[in-house]
Each structure stands twice: as C-alpha cells, then as structure tokens.
Amino acid sequence: MALSPAELAVVHALWRKMGSNVGIYTSEALERTFAAFPSTKTYFQHLDLSPGSAQMKAHGQKLADALAQALSHLDDLPGVLAPLRDLHGQQLRVAPADFQLLGHCLLVTLARHYPGDFSPAMHASLQKFLGCVFSALLFGDH
Numbered sequence: 001m002a003l004s005p006a007e008l009a010v011v012h013a014l015w016r017k018m019g020s021n022v023g024i025y026t027s028e029a030l031e032r033t034f035a036a037f038p039s040t041k042t043y044f045q046h047l048d049l050s051p052g053s054a055q056m057k058a059h060g061q062k063l064a065d066a067l068a069q070a071l072s073h074l075d076d077l078p079g080v081l082a083p084l085r086d087l088h089g090q091q092l093r094v095a096p097a098d099f100q101l102l103g104h105c106l107l108v109t110l111a112r113h114y115p116g117d118f119s120p121a122m123h124a125s126l127q128k129f130l131g132c133v134f135s136a137l138l139f140g141d142h
Helices: 004-038 038-045 055-072 072-082 080-089 098-113 120-139
Strands: none
Touching: 004 038, 004 055, 004 098, 038 055, 038 072, 038 098, 055 072, 055 120, 072 080, 080 120, 098 120
C-alpha cells in the first residue's frame, strides 16, 4: 500500500502549503471527530474536550507532529510509530474504526480549508497516506 511518487508529491505539496497551520487543522479535525462521533471521546475523559481548549490544541499538535514524522519516514512507519502503536493499541485500546473516523474528519477539515487544492487525486493520496499511518499504528505494517 505504499504511496506512488505522484501521490507522495501531492501529499508533500499540501503539507508544505499548510505550513505551521497543521496543528490548527488537526485540532479542528479532533473537535469534528468528537462532535460527530461522541463515542470517540471515551479515550480522552481526562481532557477538556471543549472546542478551542488548550488541551485540545495540545493534542491536535501532537497529532500534527506524528503525521509530519510519518510523512518524513514513510520507509519505516512501523518503527517510527512504534511508541504510538503501543500507547494507542495496547494501553488505550483505541478501536480501529475510530482511527478511520478521525481520518475522515481530517479529510473533511482539509477539504474545507483547501477547496481549490482538494482534487480527487489529492483526496485519494491523503486517504492512502492516512491508511498507511493507521495500518502502522494498528498492525505494525504499511
């Protein structure tokens, strides 16, 4: 399920365009996930999940950092994401479907902020990238 050079170029281009706003968008995607799919809040009962809270922003930035790290290390996603896989899979026991819901909400968020860039090719490339990340988080492969 590796990304082709063209798919990778599309994802990198959007990532560069987002620049320092990635954390803002990932926070927004988390807020959207929690609002649209309330059952996903169960892993975060210890956090203030109100929109715009400092804890939501901090967790959104953690997500942004993890995705940036994944994008920089696509050749070794299982190794790079091993600590997160242990946390989310073994300790928190996040349901695989919840990763898919978050991925969907991230795509919606990015499409909302970058409508001119969100072509079918962009959509498919981002979906594939997130699939690789989630596969590495859930199963240790990509």
